[in-house]
Amino acid sequence: MANILITGGSGYLGGTLLDQLKQIPLPPHGTIYALVRSEEQASRVRECYGAEPLQLNLSDQGSLTETLLAKKISVVFFLIDAIKADAQLLLIQALAEVGKQLSVQTHFLHTTGAKLFSSHAGHPTDRVLSDAEKDLYRIQKTSRSPFPPMQQALVTNSQIIEAAEARGVRSYIFIPCIVYGQGTGFGNYTSIQTVAVIQAARDLRRVYKVDSARAVWPVSHVHDTTALYIQILRKLLSNDDIPHNREGYYLASSGTVAWEDIYSSIAEAMAKRGFVDNASVVQADEEALAKMGTALECPAAFVPVQLGGTCTLAADRGKSIGWRPSHPADHILETAGDEVDVVLGYFGSK
Template identity: 25%
Template sequence: MSSKTKVLLTGASGYIGGAVLHEILSLGIKDIHVSALVRSATQVKGISTLGVAAIIFRGLDDVDAIKSAAAEHDIVINCASAMDLNACLAILEGLAIRRKATGRDVHLLHTSGTSNYADHPISGTPDLSIKTDESDIYGWEKANADGWILRKVNTTLIDTGLEYGIKTYIFNPPLIYGRSSGPFNQKSLQIPALINVSLASQQAVVLGRGEGIWNVTHIDDVAKMYGIILKNISEHKSSPSGKEGYYFLDAGEATWKEISEQIARTGKKHGHFKSEVVKQVNAEELATYFIKSFPFLNASMVEVIWGSNSRTRGERSRAWGWSPSKSLEAFRASFDDEWE
């Protein structure tokens, strides 16, 4: 059996997954072998040119293939859908098989997000509190699991990981911006989607008064934390996992009003808008714009993703060597590239 640690990445063709893949390869860790689950011949070609072994599967509903692939690896980095509990459990089942067969420690690095900690400031009560990853985030998510599917996925993965003897790490990036260094999708979600809605409306839009506050972090800085944990594992250094294995990644804050105003300014500068006036819309209106691209969204989810408060602080992440390299000013300067 090879002495190399085998790493499996899901979501390598995506925005976060592609950046994480680039980060993994740039670390130059000698004793790891990297594979990626992909769905098409184009993705196989793109991944293979990077020296990564491609494993074909149908998609996240192909749980047998996911389980089988995970059973051949020591570490799985999951950057695919954070909402698909069945696919995530298939990863853990495969890792449990690997642990039993090799006697080695096995690990799941799972991508979630700070929408978990968002409120409903328009339809409900605003929550301006700041959650840190060194507090009892597991306990809070467990108590509030019914309110947001990602919380249920996180806590179920942690509980199942503890049952199977698998070390789990939950990464919670906030609003991510910047061009990904991955081989395929290099575009984020929240801001580009808001730009597209603004184009359809022929002026920048904001949900309500836009008073909600989110943390922002550049995609390269998000990927950096995955590299830190992977390097620690490869060097047999222990990092907090399980109920203590939450990692927040924050690099400043912005309101949704500020974001929409920046869309308005850069949109006018590039000749897309006649004015810098921002139009207020409600959650139902915004949901109708998104329905073709995101058919699972409803007004309540739209309020969380484009209008809520989601304030976090990565104390544990910083204690384990992470710090953002891109400032809040870099975020403000990124809108020209977002338009492009």
């Protein structure tokens, strides 16, 4: 029976995934290990998720291979770093040894982000782009982003697929989008993009839009997102041959929403709570972008990457393996007030 390693247990996605795994029945499997970096995290993963804590040096090939072999880990879900490929490539090499020495099929899932399939990464946005599109690997491989971290993350996705393919490991590129809803792990329970919109608005006391056109982006409730991770895991544990490597892109999304509508619903919720002075949304000029950059601790030029842009990627692959999101895309607009409360409760309202 396969033993599984899940990383990022103190994070938003990894924590919620481990919390959900505790509650949802899986096909027969061995031990679920959770990667930890401290004794405190070790006791929290045991107590909160019923998982077995595991400390690993993610930059040491020898000890990684030795540990994965000793623990007979054949499935790794990586939810730590979408940009660099260093640890992932070492884990893939370690899984290849597990596959060879134990004669088992091994699997590596990498968590990337929808930004890598968007206008920010030079992807086509004039049509719906399916995550099941045959050409997606080539589109990713030949795309160029003007933003160095995004370019690096594009290369990372291709490197992971190619390294896994060359070593007989099956890889899956998992694509979270705008994820919302309170996480249920013991650590971070807030997401990324909604946090950026709310934090910038809190500091500027106004919600600004950064795109001139009506830009759209896929959205997903955190529990729909973790449900897709779990559906992939179910299929792996059942030895089902699901699309992998160059065909293994899995977007978790229930549909797209316009950024403008997200901004408006957040502006309304923040105005009601007295965090912004006006419930209407205005176009950001250079001065506003500079201030938003200060609020988000990034250059002004990177602000539109944090909370804008167009992504027309659609989620078909997950549905083909039996995943069904249970929150419609508009749910993010209806629950904007809850999101504001969660984010400002976590990061503070001042």
